[in-house]
Amino acid sequence: xxxxxxxxxxxIKERRDKALRALVGGIPYAHFLDxxxxxxxxxLTALLPFDDKLIGNPFLPALHGGxxxxxxxxxxxxxxxxxxxxxxxxxxxxxxxxxxxxxxxRLPKTIDFTVDYLxxxxxxDAYARARVNRSGRRYASVHVEAWQDNRxxxxxxATGHFLIPGRSGNGQ
Amino acid sequence: MTDxxxxxxxxxxxxxxxxxxxQLDEIGDGRAVISMPWxxxxxxxxATGVISGGVVSALMDTCCGAAVLTFPGSRGTAxxxxxxxxxxxxxxxxxxxxxxxxxxxxRSVAFVRATAHDEESDREDGLPVATVTAAFTMEGGKGAAxxxxxxxxxxxxxxxxxxxxxxx
Numbered sequence: 001x002x003x004x005x006x007x008x009x010x011x012i013k014e015r016r017d018k019a020l021r022a023l024v025g026g027i028p029y030a031h032f033l034d035x036x037x038x039x040x041x042x043x044l045t046a047l048l049p050f051d052d053k054l055i056g057n058p059f060l061p062a063l064h065g066g067x068x069x070x071x072x073x074x075x076x077x078x079x080x081x082x083x084x085x086x087x088x089x090x091x092x093x094x095x096x097x098x099x100x101x102x103x104x105x106r107l108p109k110t111i112d113f114t115v116d117y118l119x120x121x122x123x124x125d126a127y128a129r130a131r132v133n134r135s136g137r138r139y140a141s142v143h144v145e146a147w148q149d150n151r152x153x154x155x156x157x158a159t160g161h162f163l164i165p166g167r168s169g170n171g172q
Numbered sequence: 173m174t175d176x177x178x179x180x181x182x183x184x185x186x187x188x189x190x191x192x193x194x195q196l197d198e199i200g201d202g203r204a205v206i207s208m209p210w211x212x213x214x215x216x217x218x219a220t221g222v223i224s225g226g227v228v229s230a231l232m233d234t235c236c237g238a239a240v241l242t243f244p245g246s247r248g249t250a251x252x253x254x255x256x257x258x259x260x261x262x263x264x265x266x267x268x269x270x271x272x273x274x275x276x277x278x279r280s281v282a283f284v285r286a287t288a289h290d291e292e293s294d295r296e297d298g299l300p301v302a303t304v305t306a307a308f309t310m311e312g313g314k315g316a317a318x319x320x321x322x323x324x325x326x327x328x329x330x331x332x333x334x335x336x337x338x339x340x
Contacts, residue, residue, distance in 0.1 A: 070229060074224070
């Protein structure tokens with residue numbers, strides 16, 4: 001039996017990074033907030049570089065609660081889309097070469113999103129990672145945590161429920 | 173109350189509220205109305221042009237905070253917890269209008285609810301784009317609680333534990 005020759009690592013990396021760039025690049029508001037994603041295999045870490053326009057309380061100063069919330073929500077949506085994209089991409093069902101910001105799978109829709117503010121967001125870079133706790137045919141539940149200097153000192157966390165875009169013409 | 177100009181200045185002093193183009197329409201007595209324009213930079217779903225949920229959350233958080241600030245005796249606040257339910261997509265191109273009401277406060281916690289409409293549903297009193305329920309810290313101490321209790325002709329009953337809250 002002959003095994004197919006494994007693809008060169010750079011080809012695989014380029015394909016995955018391209019898909020991720022297309023996914024994130026398609027969301028204008030992520031660009032407005034300058035949210036970026038680091039990838040290690042299938043694991044994503046979101047980065048929100050500090051900027052003065054993100055301030056909500058100029059006296060402390062502290063990040064705006066709405067910025068924190070938006071950062072958590074975008075991280076959740078990207079993680080959920082990425083997990084669906086990843087399966088299709090790795091199984092060969094979807095050709096990432098065809099993906100660009102104009103031809104992306106539909107994004108999940110937020111049903112509800114609950115944010116806990118644990119401590120004030122400092123005027124520096126923030127990071128977040130989301131975990132898809134359940135993803136069914138129609139609904140998904142995602143948990144997300146954000147931190148700044150110390151990974152163990154979470155400054156905000158959230159849980160959201162999302163409507164999975166119709167894979168079987170069930171969309172809207 | 174002189175809170176109107178104070179709160180308006182406060183809103184205008186919030187860099188992120190300015191970045192999103194928020195405008196304070198009404199404020200006072202634990203209520204606030206704040207609106208912001210649709211902008212293609214705020215799109216969350218490129219396929220539909222619908223504004224990002226995060227933008228709606230930012231508007232609602234600001235509006236709820238402003239409502240708490242004008243609750244009698246309040247001297248400062250920060251979000252503890254905020255839940256947004258997204259009922260439907262906001263119509264692209266229309267302003268988003270948030271209305272928040274601080275409907276109860278103890279000496280350390282303020283309870284707030286809010287709705288967000290686009291121009292069409294706001295005019296026709298239709299289905300909101302989103303609703304919010306939130307808890308905020310209430311800074312102002314015992315004096316503020318007494319002031320409120322007197323204003324309402326009763327004694328402040330419930331006392332909350334130490335605030336775990338943080339700034340925005």
